[in-house]
Amino acid sequence: MVKLAVDINGYLLKNPVMTASGTFGFGEEYEDFIDIGALGGIVVKGTTLHHREGNAYPRMAETASGMLNAVGLQNKGVDHFVSSIYPRIKHYDTGIFVNVSGSTIEEYIQTAEKLNGLEQIPGIELNISCPNVKEGGMSFGVHCPSAIAVTRAVRDVYKGHLMVKLSPNVTDVTEMARAVEGAGADSISLINTLLGMAIDAEKRRPLLSTVTGGLSGPCIKPVALRMVWQVYNAVKVPVIGMGGIMNATDAIEFMLAGSTAIQVGTANFIDPSISVQIVEGIKAYMLRHDITDVNSLIGGMLID
Amino acid sequence: MVKLAVDINGYLLKNPVMTASGTFGFGEEYEDFIDIGALGGIVVKGTTLHHREGNAYPRMAETASGMLNAVGLQNKGVDHFVSSIYPRIKHYDTGIFVNVSGSTIEEYIQTAEKLNGLEQIPGIELNISCPNVKEGGMSFGVHCPSAIAVTRAVRDVYKGHLMVKLSPNVTDVTEMARAVEGAGADSISLINTLLGMAIDAEKRRPLLSTVTGGLSGPCIKPVALRMVWQVYNAVKVPVIGMGGIMNATDAIEFMLAGSTAIQVGTANFIDPSISVQIVEGIKAYMLRHDITDVNSLIGGMLID
Amino acid sequence: MYMKKRVELFTVTRNRRINNEYIVLYAKANGELPDISPGEFVEIKVENGQNTFLRRPISIHEVHQETNEMLLLIQEVGEGSRLLAALMPGDKLDLIYPLGNSFTVPKSGRMLLVGGGVGVAPLLILGRRLREEGAEVNFLLGARDREILMDLTDYKQHGLVGVTTEDGSAGVKGYVTDHPLLKERLKDMDRVYTCGPDAMMRAVAAVAKEAGIPCEVSLENMMACGFGACLCCVVETREGNKNTCTEGPVFNIDDLKGW
């Protein structure tokens, strides 16, 4: 038997495969396809203090080996999550993380507070990197002082695991990583989407209502891998890597680069059962390579 | 007849299609395939003050809709360019721009000075964005003070057209653009490659000798288009856009986003005649859309 | 009844070319095909496409329950649909299905089914089901010209078929709204269903609304997942944004904002 469990700074995932926020709904959308309990963890849709309608349609454009989205954190607000959604999903036999966003630090604080003490929610993922909202979102995550401020403020009120999700749209991601580590993050997840844009040459119009949007999928994998490796070498807290993971090989690359766990995002749209297949694929790789503990892959890239 | 000529701040290109540095050699490599004179301009290989052997092999990895490279500015130095290469290529009936790199400001200055007064070289492209060298290169291009310093220093000594090439590996590309504009850039080209990385999961080793390298190709197009649009809206000097341009439609998208001219890079490897085909494709688009002057495409994206 | 969504590898049994732009793929399930309701769609993985990263949503055109075959009407508009149109018997088709809600199928009444372009696809299975339930079916199918007009044989089995073409090369010249079925006989109808280009659906919806006749539209919003996970396909309704892929693609126009 191979050992698949990984410890993200005190919280144990049964295996390193999680799903990425905004690509996995609240898990329910995938119940027809997989046993959610087979996953190491899931991160549910970005949640804010108040109900948000998100951005206008169109919100999506296909790009080379990827896609742009401009959903803009559409959600019914944290109270709705706690009262209506949580009771429906709390039976999942996996760690449920809530992705938390806000326009002001006060909103982040209040949202996090409302998630305190939900027994089946071991932690939150602080989204300081959403490129698709006018205020807050990414603006917190691209400058150190604001990243520190929001992380520290939430750390002060939130009792569970605090994962902070970084933006790739920065000059030096290690600076941001060290900043949020210093401010109390228990783990760091990355990358969120790259800010991109697409144009319809025939109509001479942007393809997204918001003109720019977030790029995800295999096209961003090289950038994501690089940032995971950089951050892994810069901080002590566990790194949760993502960005274009489509299969078990990709997942293993992220672990070799320094990820303790990984998140599967856009790939879920193309194959809704891929996350569970990745768990199986990691097992197969370990057997083939005579690896008994998945932890030995973390940061295991060999450099001469 | 359609009008294809564009003016990049005083220098006239016969059409908006240039080729990108490092992907077009010195033009000679393409003589078998195309008439170089059919292009608006070419930017030759990155040139430094002294001879450089570049990075160790392997220098290349294929990625989803793109590639990573870690060539590391291999070149024989500016003196060799002036004495041996320039005489061989100066007959090209197109604008030849030399891509200039350095490890210190002094090196940039000396290299640029040696290119002064070469009659068939209307300008240089200042590469302050190369991610593949340990010193200099990108480090100049990701912080405003150094970008300003190197641009101003070269501006003081170089008499021709000064194009400055920006790195996409920054938090705010408009800040960099305004900085180099203020420091005397005649035009701004972007984007250079995104810093990325690739791993061989089976061998558990990086695919590049340098671990990280520069990502190019269609995978980066959404990021490039976004940055071109941002910079177009931030500065007055002309913008020369590039990043994943594979065909005329892509080229037109870059013009609509604000490019006065565009550069074709990685696509040359896949089809060595693509640059000239793009000139033809732009003509065809203009005829189909009843456009008589290509200049009307520049920044022509319609937003409600 | 809720049908569990699934990912399944179908086998192409036939590729029937309708005209220059349209083909019908016959895709056979491995086992028994579940019940399919008119209006539901599939998400197809396009193998070997260099620019087809996401799946492609395609309506279920008709179902042959006896042979466990699903028919998909595909218009070649880009790389994805061209690759699908090139599939041959024996090729595999990776589908997620059944997706979306479905059209209302009353047991009686006079129904007008208005389709434009490839939007005629879901109207065939809808027409059949309406007829089987006991309603009277009237099709009104619009096309650019006779060259890309659908094969009408199948439709004619289920009801009357009116046709318009923009150039008058078949049926009434003009848009569907120029056809007597919509201009004169609309008031005799109990319900209008429409699927096709946005402009056409809005025009049909406008006349139906004016005549006070219930109207259901099937929207073709851009979709990334097709099963409610990405929130990319939203449409504004009176109750806020709804997912076209799960709460649609069929909407009653009274529920849509701006229709």
Added chain:
Amino acid sequence: MYMKKRVELFTVTRNRRINNEYIVLYAKANGELPDISPGEFVEIKVENGQNTFLRRPISIHEVHQETNEMLLLIQEVGEGSRLLAALMPGDKLDLIYPLGNSFTVPKSGRMLLVGGGVGVAPLLILGRRLREEGAEVNFLLGARDREILMDLTDYKQHGLVGVTTEDGSAGVKGYVTDHPLLKERLKDMDRVYTCGPDAMMRAVAAVAKEAGIPCEVSLENMMACGFGACLCCVVETREGNKNTCTEGPVFNIDDLKGW
């Protein structure tokens, strides 16, 4: 004589399967095939690959000048080669060619041509040309096992053929360096040519060097362009970095650093 490089659409005329992993594609030029020298290669555009952004470099295995056909020996190792191996007569093949330098072809002497795995590809045309010029040809071909051993018929037309397999299922058991041709009769040879896995070529080069016999190797460095524009394929030589694609793929081992 310098042959102008060109991009040309060839037509596949035959796909000959050699074994489980190898096929030979016969590709016919539109017009007259230019002179091809042994060691030259082509860059193939892999259509419809989802992970094949760059062209694939493939050696020219043999040329049939009469029919203007080029033969390419392809080993299925990944998506690109698998898609190429699935091409059928009538399919198009987009090639850039002829690329690279070529092997030395003296008019006399005793030659040893050592190939491992798919590295045997360029040795066929080389063997023929050497024989035509008047040299004596000895092939030594290594394979993992008999299942993936080359069809030797063509090679036997041009000279003697020695074989090794790692499991001894055909020829001498072991690596090429275990074969008498390299262990005992090397001293009779005037020149060694080798192409195959890096480790094999280095082993062959080492024994040749020790014996003081000139040795040419054909390198398979990772290439992005294939025609000298990207500087990705460099190899360290005594005169600094050289492009494997233009100044190679054939190098005399004396010129290579660390060989």
